[in-house]
Amino acid sequence: xxxxxxxxxxxxxxxxxxxxxxxxxxxxxxxxxxxxxxxxxxxxxxxxxxxxxxxxxxxxxxxxxxxxxxxxxxxxxxxxxxxxxxxxxxxxxxxxxxxxxxxxxxxxxxxxxxxxxxxxxxxxxxxxxxxxxxxxxxxxxxxxxxxxxxxxxxxxxxxxxxxxxxxxxxxxxxxxxxxxxxxxxxxxxxxxxxxxxxxxxxxxxxxxxxxxxxxxxxxxxxxxxxxxxxxxxxxxxxxxxxxxxxxxxxxxxxxxxxxxxxxxxxxxxxxxxxxxxxxxxxxxxxxxxxxxxxxxxxxxxxxxxxxxxxxxxxxxxxxxxxxxxxxxxxxxxxxxxxxxxxxxxxxxxxxxxxxxxxxxxxxxxxxxxxxxxxxxxxxxxxxxxxxxxxxxxxxxxxxxxxxxxxxxxxxxxxxxxxxxxxxxxxxxxxxxxxxxxxxxxxxxxxxxx
Numbered sequence: 272x273x274x275x276x277x278x279x280x281x282x283x284x285x286x287x288x289x290x291x292x293x294x295x296x297x298x299x300x301x302x303x304x305x306x307x308x309x310x311x312x313x314x315x316x317x318x319x320x321x322x323x324x325x326x327x328x329x330x331x332x333x334x335x336x337x338x339x340x341x342x343x344x345x346x347x348x349x350x351x352x353x354x355x356x357x358x359x360x361x362x363x364x365x366x367x368x369x370x371x372x373x374x375x376x377x378x379x380x381x382x383x384x385x386x387x388x389x390x391x392x393x394x395x396x397x398x399x400x401x402x403x404x405x406x407x408x409x410x411x412x413x414x415x416x417x418x419x420x421x422x423x424x425x426x427x428x429x430x431x432x433x434x435x436x437x438x439x440x441x442x443x444x445x446x447x448x449x450x451x452x453x454x455x456x457x458x459x460x461x462x463x464x465x466x467x468x469x470x471x472x473x474x475x476x477x478x479x480x481x482x483x484x485x486x487x488x489x490x491x492x493x494x495x496x497x498x499x500x501x502x503x504x505x506x507x508x509x510x511x512x513x514x515x516x517x518x519x520x521x522x523x524x525x526x527x528x529x530x531x532x533x534x535x536x537x538x539x540x541x542x543x544x545x546x547x548x549x550x551x552x553x554x555x556x557x558x559x560x561x562x563x564x565x566x567x568x569x570x571x572x573x574x575x576x577x578x579x580x581x582x583x584x585x586x587x588x589x590x591x592x593x594x595x596x597x598x599x600x601x602x603x604x605x606x607x608x609x610x611x612x613x614x615x616x617x618x619x620x621x622x623x624x625x626x627x628x629x630x631x632x633x634x635x636x637x638x639x640x641x642x643x644x645x646x647x648x649x650x651x652x653x654x655x656x657x658x659x660x661x662x663x664x665x666x667x668x669x670x671x672x673x674x675x676x677x678x679x680x681x682x683x684x685x686x687x688x689x690x691x692x693x694x695x696x697x698x699x700x701x702x703x704x705x706x707x708x709x710x711x712x713x714x715x716x717x718x719x720x
Contacts (some may be wrong), residue, residue, distance in 0.1 A: 273536055273540070273690075273693060275532070275533045277675060277677075277694070278532045278533060278536050278720055279532060280675075281672075281694045281697050281720060282532050282695070282720040284716040285696050285697060285699075285700045285704070285716050286696065286699075286700070286706075286716050287588075287696065287716075288577070288643055288644075288647050288696065288699050289577060289578060289579050289580075289581065290578070290579060290598070290600060290605060291636065291639060291640035291643045291644070291703075291705075292630060292632075292636055292640075292705040293703075293705070293716075294598075294607070294628070295716075296630075296705040296706070296709060297605065297628055297629060297630035298539040298630055298631075299629070299630070299631070299677075300606055300607075300626050300627070300628055300629025300630070301604050301606065301629055301631050303623065303624045303626070305604075305631075306606060306624065306629075307486065307625075308602065309601055309603045309604045309631070310365075310368050310455070310601050311368055313588060313589055313601050313602045313603050314368070314369075314371065314372060314588065314589065316694060317588045319373070319586045320372045320373070320588045320589065321370045321372070321373055321374075321375040321406055321585070321588050321589075322369065322373065322374050322375060322376075322403075322587055322588065322589050322590070323374075323375060323376035323377070323378075323443040323578070323580070323583075323587040323589070323590040323591070324374055324376065324377045324378070324399070324582055324590075324591050324592075324593070325377075325378050325380060325579065325590065325591070325592045325593070325597055325598075326358065326377070326378070326380070326395075326592075326593045326594055326597070327341070327381065327592065327593070327595055327597040328354075328355035328379060328380070328381045328382045328383070328384045328386065328387060328594065329341055329342050329381060329382040329594070329595050329596070329609075329612065330342070330343050330344075330345055330351075330354075330381070330382050330383065330387075331343070331344055331345075331381065331382055331383045331416075332344070332346050332383070332385045332386065332419070333385060333452060334452060334520055335450050335452055335453045335510060335520075336450070336451050336453055336520040336521060336523045336524070337441070337451040337453070337480065337483060337484075337520075337521065338518070338520070339512055339514065339518050340380075340381065341382075341595060341610055342381070342382050343382070343612055346434070348386075350705050351358065351386075351387050351388065351391045352391060353616065354594075354612070354616070355391055355394060355395045355398075355404055357594075357615065357616045357619045357620075358395060358593050358594055359395065359398045359399070360619050360620075361593050361594070361619055361624075361625070362398070362399055362593060362646075363369070364622075364624060365591060366402055366403075367388070367513065369403060369572060372403065372404075372408065372588075372589070373404045373405060373409075373623075374400075374403050374404070374405055374409060375406040375408065375409055375585055375587050376409070376410055376411075376412075376580075376583065376585060376587060377408070377409070377410075377411040377412070377433075378411075378412050378413065378580050379392075379412070379413035379414060379416075380413075380414050381414055382582070383414070383415075383416045383419070384413050384414055384415065385413075385415045385416055385419050385420045385421075385424050386416075386419070388490075389421065389424045389427040389428075390427075391422040392424070392427065392428065393427050393431065395507055396428075396431050400431065400432070405432065408585070409432065410435060410565070410584075410585070411428075411431070411432050411434060411435065412433065412434075412435035412436065412437060412474075412476075413428060413433060413436065413437070414437045414438075414439065415436060415437065415438055415439075415463065415514070415631070415657075416438075416439065416455075417438055417440075417455045417459045417460045417462075417463045417663070418455045418459055420452075420463050421507065422466050425463070425466050425467050425470055426470060427471065429471060432546045433472075434471070434472055434473045435472065435473070435475070435476065436463075436467050436472050436474075436475050436476070436622045437475075437476040437477075437478065438460060438463065438464070438475070438476070438477055438478070438503075439453070439478045439677060440455075440460065440477045440478060440479050440494070440498070441453055441478065441479060441480045441483065442479065442480065442483055442486060442490055442491070442494050443490075443493060443494045443497050443625045444485075444486070444487075444490035444493065444494065446485050446490075446511065447483050447484065447485055447486050447490055449485065450483070450485050450528070451483060452523075452525055455562055456597070457497050457625040459663065460501070460694070461500075461501060464501050464503070470491075472665060473504075474504040474505060474564060474565070475501075475503040475504055475505070476503055476504070476505040476506065476507060477479070477498055477501075477503045477505075477506050477507070478506075478507045478509070479494060479495075479498070479506060479507070479508045479509075479542070480508075480509060480510070480511045481508065481509075481510060481511065481538040481539045481542060482510050482511035482529065482530055482535040482538065483511050483529075483531055484510045484524040484528040485528055486530060486538060488538060489539065491538045491541055491542050492541060492545065494542075494546040495541075495542055495546060495549075496521055496545070497643060499545070499549045501615065501648070502549070502561070504556065504560060504561050504563075504564040505559065505561075505564055505566055506546065506551065506560070507557060507558055507559075507581065508539070508542055508543070508546070508557055508558070508559060508561040509557040509665030510535070510539070510557065510702055510720065511529075513526070513529060532640055532720070535694075535720075536720060539693075542693045543559075546559050550562070552567050552570070552571075554566060554567065554570045554575070554582065555570070555575070555577070555582050556647065556693075556695050556696065558581075558582050562671075565584040566582060566583075566584050567583035568584070569583075569585070570582075570648075570649075571646075573649055574586075574624075575648045576644070576648065577644055577647050577648050578590055578600060579592070579598045579600065582648070588602065589601045589602060592607075592608065593608075594608065594615070595608060595609060595610060595611065595612050595615040595625075596608055596609070596610045599639035602632075603631065603632055604629065604630065604631045604632060605630050605632075606624075606626055606628070606629035606630075607626075607627050607628040608624075608625045608626065608627060609625040609626075609627045609631060610627060610657065627713075635659040635704055636704075636705070637656060638655070638657065638659060638705045639658070639659055639660075639702065639703070639705075642658070642685075642702055643655060643699050643702060643703065646685065646687065646695060646698060646699050646702070647695060647696075647699055648691060649682065650686065650687040650688075650691075650695060651685065651687065652684075652685050653683055653684050653685075654683045654684070654685055654702070655683070656683070658702075659704040660702060660704050660707065662680075662683070664707070665680065665685075665701060665702055666680055668684075668701040668707065669698065669701040669703075672691065672694065672697065672698060672701070676688070676690060676696055677690055677698070678689075678691050678698050678701075685698070685702070693720055
């Protein structure tokens with residue numbers, strides 16, 4: 272168990288580092304022509320360019336109060352086809368620049384991708400996959416709500432090459448489920464898992480959250496015991512991010528309904544213990560995988576990568592995001608689409624990229640990014656002599672963590688040890704040049720533990 276004094280000390284607001292620089296420190300979005308020029312430059316600089324494609328499908332029939340994603344709540348399924356048409360028009364803007372690119376990863380996120388009918392998802396995906404080559408090692412995945420995922424969804428997506436499924440479990444306890452407005456039974460989840468496996472899906476992921484309102488040790492233990500009956504290949508067991516100033520639905524319960532810092536951490540420690548007993552490997556800061564899964568293999572071989580989609584076994588040359596609020600990362604620059612469905616569609620109809628925000632990386636960003644990624648993925652990195660923050664300042668930033676025996680910094684090697692692993696975000700903060708050279712935007716981030 273972690274010393275409660277360490278939790279109190281380091282449970283501060285800091286980034287999750289799915290990108291570098293993190294979004295609050297982005298400076299200016301590139302103009303559309305500059306964006307495509309940088310995309311061409313990045314692709315030309317690779318021998319055989321590989322692409323990850325993320326498609327955001329924002330619609331949900333009901334609001335999950337814990338959720339921090341960009342969503343649109345509606346029961347009107349007439350929104351499906353107009354949105355698909357917009358996605359395909361956005362894809363048309365990218366197609367001329369992707370002739371020599373192969374798709375390696377494709378992920379449907381949301382929202383609730385299975386809000387869309389199987390027929391409409393097929394129309395969308397055929398419109399994209401018929402125009403680009405797949406790499407030999409391609410992996411396609413989608414997020415699904417167990418309560419509305421049909422056999423038709425699973426069958427059609429498997430036919431299109433999808434082999435990974437991610438289910439949002441959160442917690443099987445009914446009191447917790449009612450508080451977060453996400454009620455689903457174990458039987459519903461089991462049915463979807465059994466159907467997916469019968470169709471040949473090779474990897475299933477469960478999302479579980481600790482720190483939810485009214486969550487108890489007994490609830491977490493029961494949830495993990497139920498999860499072990501199904502043994503998904505991967506599990507994301509992550510901290511609830513309470514940011515009611517950004518997501519108003521989280522105000523439907525109070526902070527008094529949430530576990531305090533010590534109890535929240537004990538929820539994770541119990542879950543981790545039970546998952547390790549079941550044979551799962553601890554990966555990164557909040558993931559678990561069975562040893563035979565691709566994510567575990569990439570972690571053990573130190574090839575794992577982290578991007579806007581989380582931890583992934585592969586590092587593609589470019590990540591393209593389609594749809595409202597999606598983020599693209601082409602290595603030299605990053606860009607986020609409009610966060611409002613109507614604005615996104617209007618710009619697409621006008622033939623414009625729906626840009627809301629972005630950042631062109633400078634030389635310092637390019638250097639720092641590699642080491643932040645190494646730290647977040649593998650808990651260690653070798654700081655080069657040309658690093659934008661000098662060794663004296665890095666040591667100063669991390670001195671408290673060094674004194675507390677959480678990190679080691681010697682001969683340019685920065686190592687987060689087992690005791691410090693829960694605080695890896697804090698360690699990454701120590702080498703975040705943007706954070707230290709600008710005004711820290713602390714109230715924009717969730718707490719680290």
